Amino acid sequence: MSKNIPAPASSQRGGSLLRRLSGNRSGAFGLLLVLAFLLVALAGLLGLTPRLPAEQFMSHRLAPPTADFPLGTDLFGRDIASRLISGAAVSLRVAVTAVALAGGLGAALGILAGFAGGRVDNLLMRLMDILFAFPALLLALVIVTVLGPGPANSALAIAIVYLPIFARVARGPVLSVKELDFVLAARCLGLRPFSVLLSHILPNIVAPLIVQVSLALSWALLTEAALSYLGLGTRPPAASWGVMLSESRALAERAPWMMVFPGLAIMAGVLGFNLLGDGLRDVLDPRLRGPGKGVRA
């Protein structure tokens, strides 16, 4: 492998990143989907729903989409559009918490392991191997079993599953960068290890981490929905896309809209973050091209 000195990260930030991303067709489409999702989720967080998500209109049970209820109602006459918006907020909160936890801690561990090397590296990566020994969803399930169901605990479970992936993603570039001439030069100049890390190593691992964050968010959305579907994540009557889908199962024939809209919502969110991640990878680091290496439910 040729050891090219990675481009300084400053040229990859801000406006130029957006511009380059918009030149990448699937990345741009992903970004649009993600923005739409964020907008809806934000509305949910602020409580801006046409009706209260839990309000029951008993005379309008299982109503098909109409002007009053644009996406129809469910078995209890609850407005599906409102529940979708409030569900988006739940998904966003869980996914962002999980990825922030996993990304922050995982990157820190990975950087530490890569930078320290030797025994510390060995020990930390061995610990990560233990987490890697379980299929992702099983690990999440076991953690939720221990902690009990609920959105906060699913976020924690998702974070633990994703922790080793972030650690590996952060460790790799640190290992390859820390022996490069410019880092050695900085050290020879007498910079303290921490400054070297901050100003010379960190900028080089930002790109792969950003890519991984997007892919991780996609997986977190999917897993939150899966856990809720199984009754282990967000629990009814709270609105969550997974809960809505699980409630729609028995009624799919009588009220297909109960399944269609949450289904489309999940797909759009998952697809959005996935495409955005792929697009970011193409734009930020052409050497990393290829399908995502994350995990799937």
Next chain:
Amino acid sequence: MPRYLARRLLALLPTLLGVSILVFAAMRLIPGDIISATLGTEAGMLTETQRAALERYYGIDKPPVEQYFVWFGEALRGNLGHSVRHGQPVLQLILSRFPLTLELALLSMLLALLTGLPLGLLAALRHNTWLDFAGRLFALLGLAIPNFLLGTLIIFILSVVFRVLPNAGDYVQLHEDPLRNLQQLFFPALTLGFAFGGSIMRMTRSSLLEVLREDYIRTARSKGLAERHVILHHSLRNALIPVLTLVGIEFGYLLGGAFIVEQIFALPGLGRLTINAIGQREYALVQGVALFVALVFLLLNLAIDLLYALVDPRIALARHE
């Protein structure tokens, strides 16, 4: 090779030990003790002597470290505890459910390979044509649709449009009635295989595109070799190495239990056993499954590494690590 294998197996031991400690510790972290957790409110009705007897039965009257060694020692001898609700030893339960999960995983992998490989090849060879586009669309759909949604959709379409229920009646084992068994497993396998096939397609495509850009392919072409020969003999083998890794990892996930799909299609496999065990707070069973699956997963990863070395001559086993 045998020496290498022995070394790799030995290297697995610390990981396995860690896995066992994690699994053991996790179950002790459950709020309250295992007796209240298992019995729920009924735990309050236990007399002092009953509780002491149960504590002895679960081994929680001893200090935690000792508990771990007792538990792990038993696990090494194949005793993973007893399932109260099923009235069976945990290991026996797991082994009785595993074949179904294994068959489902194999079938899904087969379907995924049959769709993903040719589509990926075609997409790469007809880069940027409508074929490429259609293939990528298929892959993206597979990626984005959660399998619990796809499974529900498939059942819905089958039952409403075609008026058939894929899993009417009890599950039939492969050796009892192969045809009926395959009928029952086909749609669950399709559900799982769709996403799997999508990832194989994407990986095959991007990997082959990458290989086709290599210098040695240009050399082969400029030597005047037939395109067919270049693809079959010079590109494919190298392009398929990352695909192999992907297939291995995804197959491993499936072996861990197709939790939701088994649930939706009412298949009594490992995934369903686990979900039910979680719901019924059968901690010994959850513990057993986690330990068993981790072992299978680790061995599978080892097998992939070995296979990797066989396919890729650049990886010399002796120099590995």
